Amino acid sequence: xxxxxxxxxxxxxxxxxxxxxxxxxxxxxxxxxxxxxxxxxxxxxxxxxxxxxxxxxxxxxxxxxxxxxxxxxxxxxxxxxxxxxxxxxxxxxxxxxxxxxxxxxxxxxxxxxxxxxxxxxxxxxxxxxxxxxxxxxxxxxxxxxxxxxxxxxxxxxxxxxxxxxxxxxxxxxxxxxxxxxxxxxxxxxxxxxxxxxxxxxxxxxxxxxxxxxxxxxxx
Amino acid sequence: xxxxxxxxxxxxxxxxxxxxxxxxxxxxxxxxxxxxxxxxxxxxxxxxxxxxxxxxxxxxxxxxxxxxxxxxxxxxxxxxxxxxxxxxxxxxxxxxxxxxxxxxxxxxxxxxxxxxxxxxxxxxxxxxxxxxxxxxxxxxxxxxxxxxxxxxxxxxxxxxxxxxxxxxxxxxxxxxxxxxxxxxxxxxxxxxxxxxxxxxxxxxxxxxxxxxxxxxxxxxxxxxxxxxxxxxxxxxxxxxxxxxxxxxxxxxxxxxxxxxxxxxxxxxxxxxxxxxxxxxxxxxxxxxxxxxxxxxxxxxxxxxxxxxxxxxxxxxxxxxxxxxxxxxxxxxxxxxxxxxxxxxxxxxxxxxxxxxxxxxxxxxxxxxxxxxxxxxxxxxxxxxxxxxxxxxxxxxxxxxxxxxxxxxxxxxxxxxxxxxxxxxxxxxxxxxxxxxxxxxxxxxxxxxxxxxxxxxxxxxxxxxxx
Numbered sequence: 001x002x003x004x005x006x007x008x009x010x011x012x013x014x015x016x017x018x019x020x021x022x023x024x025x026x027x028x029x030x031x032x033x034x035x036x037x038x039x040x041x042x043x044x045x046x047x048x049x050x051x052x053x054x055x056x057x058x059x060x061x062x063x064x065x066x067x068x069x070x071x072x073x074x075x076x077x078x079x080x081x082x083x084x085x086x087x088x089x090x091x092x093x094x095x096x097x098x099x100x101x102x103x104x105x106x107x108x109x110x111x112x113x114x115x116x117x118x119x120x121x122x123x124x125x126x127x128x129x130x131x132x133x134x135x136x137x138x139x140x141x142x143x144x145x146x147x148x149x150x151x152x153x154x155x156x157x158x159x160x161x162x163x164x165x166x167x168x169x170x171x172x173x174x175x176x177x178x179x180x181x182x183x184x185x186x187x188x189x190x191x192x193x194x195x196x197x198x199x200x201x202x203x204x205x206x207x208x209x210x211x212x213x214x215x216x217x218x219x
Numbered sequence: 220x221x222x223x224x225x226x227x228x229x230x231x232x233x234x235x236x237x238x239x240x241x242x243x244x245x246x247x248x249x250x251x252x253x254x255x256x257x258x259x260x261x262x263x264x265x266x267x268x269x270x271x272x273x274x275x276x277x278x279x280x281x282x283x284x285x286x287x288x289x290x291x292x293x294x295x296x297x298x299x300x301x302x303x304x305x306x307x308x309x310x311x312x313x314x315x316x317x318x319x320x321x322x323x324x325x326x327x328x329x330x331x332x333x334x335x336x337x338x339x340x341x342x343x344x345x346x347x348x349x350x351x352x353x354x355x356x357x358x359x360x361x362x363x364x365x366x367x368x369x370x371x372x373x374x375x376x377x378x379x380x381x382x383x384x385x386x387x388x389x390x391x392x393x394x395x396x397x398x399x400x401x402x403x404x405x406x407x408x409x410x411x412x413x414x415x416x417x418x419x420x421x422x423x424x425x426x427x428x429x430x431x432x433x434x435x436x437x438x439x440x441x442x443x444x445x446x447x448x449x450x451x452x453x454x455x456x457x458x459x460x461x462x463x464x465x466x467x468x469x470x471x472x473x474x475x476x477x478x479x480x481x482x483x484x485x486x487x488x489x490x491x492x493x494x495x496x497x498x499x500x501x502x503x504x505x506x507x508x509x510x511x512x513x514x515x516x517x518x519x520x521x522x523x524x525x526x527x528x529x530x531x532x533x534x535x536x537x538x539x540x541x542x543x544x545x546x547x548x549x550x551x552x553x554x555x556x557x558x559x560x561x562x563x564x565x566x567x568x569x570x571x572x573x574x575x576x577x578x579x580x581x582x583x584x585x586x587x588x589x590x591x592x593x594x595x596x597x598x599x600x601x602x603x604x605x606x607x608x609x610x611x612x613x614x615x616x617x618x619x620x621x622x623x624x625x626x627x628x629x630x631x632x633x634x635x636x637x638x639x640x641x642x643x644x645x646x647x648x649x650x651x652x653x654x655x656x657x658x659x660x661x662x663x664x665x666x667x668x669x670x671x672x673x674x675x676x677x678x679x680x681x682x683x684x685x
Contacts, residue, residue, distance in 0.1 A: 025301070038683060101303075105302070105303060106361035196304075197223065
């Protein structure tokens with residue numbers, strides 16, 4: 001039973017991280033507002049959201065799928081989890097020290113929102129943040145299956161990776177979309193400045209915390 | 220780095236208009252003969268202050284011969300861009316290039332009354348990293364601070380075309396040239412853009428030998444100054460279209476796009492038409508298919524004058540050209556201010572219909588022939604030149620010097636620096652403020668003005684006004 005509740009908690013973590021990414025202006029909700037205002041119609045807002053979500057989903061999937069393959073190497077499970085945790089912590093520390101913005105993002109034209117969203121998520125390690133959670137889910141599933149981990153199929157881990165990416169992205173699009181819609185219809189652009197906090201440090205610390213939790217949990 | 224966006228960044232031009240009014244202005248002072256170092260004057264423009272209209276602080280540079288001209292901020296409202304947002308930069312530094320020396324000063328104005336030099340970029344570094352010289356217009360954009368230059372390499376700046384280079388917006392390190400494909404562009408002056416629509420527009424003055432030692436009459440009469448404007452795919456760094464305004468339209472200078480990025484048009488001022496001495500304003504716009512077009516929408520005729528009243532350069536023409544040397548657009552995209560430096564007039568056009576500007580107000584001050592005095596009785600040397608509008612559009616400030624050597628040709632003899640202010644009527648109209656007159660230190664002339672917290676020729680907005 002404990003494993004089931006762990007799994008539930010981890011799924012909530014997947015959703016929570018999605019909400020967290022969604023409300024961060026750096027992941028693109030202001031672009032949806034801007035698109036609607038520039039095109040003079042709410043249709044452009046949803047189209048932009050869709051493009052942003054697609055790019056984000058792609059970035060999540062691209063990071064998670066390699067891990068879904070590696071997770072089948074059962075005898076290396078512990079090493080894999082530690083390695084992933086260290087990687088996430090490492091990125092957090094790097095972002096904490098190097099506070100510069102990735103300049104290549106500025107070369108992406110405004111018409112390529114999906115590409116922009118994909119690159120923004122990659123550059124900020126949004127996908128990596130999910131890796132420890134995903135590995136935890138795989139582990140919980142294996143425990144539930146009564147330690148018949150050897151029978152684990154690559155397919156179910158890949159499916160789980162897809163589901164994690166999808167659930168995360170849905171939460172991200174829903175929360176970012178809610179803010180974009182709110183700003184477009186009611187709050188106005190003055191809200192942009194009011195709601196934009198410098199999350200650079202918090203973001204980097206989030207990566208470190210997620211990594212650290214995973215590191216301790218793997219003992 | 221701030222934890223919240225700088226309070227002077229605004230998502231839309233409309234929000235910027237609603238922000239608190241400016242209390243300080245920054246004005247560049249230049250020593251016309253290079254005998255003393257140039258400087259930055261901090262001017263009190265708060266009408267409730269005891270030192271209203273006075274210089275309350277000066278930053279004097281450690282070198283001579285820089286010739287200050289245009290300048291800009293390290294960060295503006297473009298930092299709120301949804302694509303390349305950098306919302307937590309501070310609007311804190313003024314980037315001041317020496318147009319003659321190619322030296323660039325970074326001035327920290329966080330505490331304006333204690334403004335001080337933060338960094339100096341020596342000319343050699345500009346030459347080595349860009350192959351350009353004579354830096355001019357500053358704008359903050361997607362990849363950092365963009366700086367236009369008027370000269371290429373070599374001692375006289377004609378080794379290769381001039382262009383734009385990019386500087387890091389935090390370290391002020393020069394990153395390198397902007398252009399990947401410059402197309403037909405071989406001269407440079409001003410530039411500006413529409414960030415969400417991803418295009419840039421640039422203009423042409425002339426190459427350094429055509430202006431540094433004064434205007435070259437033969438070059439002007441044979442139409443050798445710039446007369447084209449260039450349109451760029453901003454992020455691809457590629458010139459996508461060049462529009463030749465016609466070779467008689469000499470010196471296409473200031474580029475003023477509509478501030479509201481939903482609008483796809485803007486203006487450009489042309490100094491003089493060599494066939495009839497007219498000054499003109501051109502409206503350019505982007506068409507449905509993404510290409511651009513430009514049309515002359517305002518002409519300002521020359522005024523007849525006796526040869527005896529004219530400087531050597533103009534005697535043969537028996538007329539004084541208006542010389543449209545600066546234009547500026549209010550944040551609501553409603554009024555375009557046009558400096559007629561030759562005739563001594565500041566025009567205000569209602570450009571609500573950008574294709575049909577209407578003269579809404581006019582102030583006469585200075586001028587080659589008229590020499591109109593300020594309402595306070597003082598002589599205004601030269602003519603109205605660099606003009607800057609308050610964010611709310613209610614106040615217009617201007618100075619009087621064009622460029623050291625050109626000042627001397629059109630207005631022989633030293634005429635001193637001046638900075639004045641005019642008030643804008645609720646529905647247009649322009650009236651000089653009798654009580655606003657800035658006294659500058661002896662031996663200096665005044666050029667571009669920047670207003671605390673941004674003004675109408677610095678900030679690029681990323682969201683439409685709604």
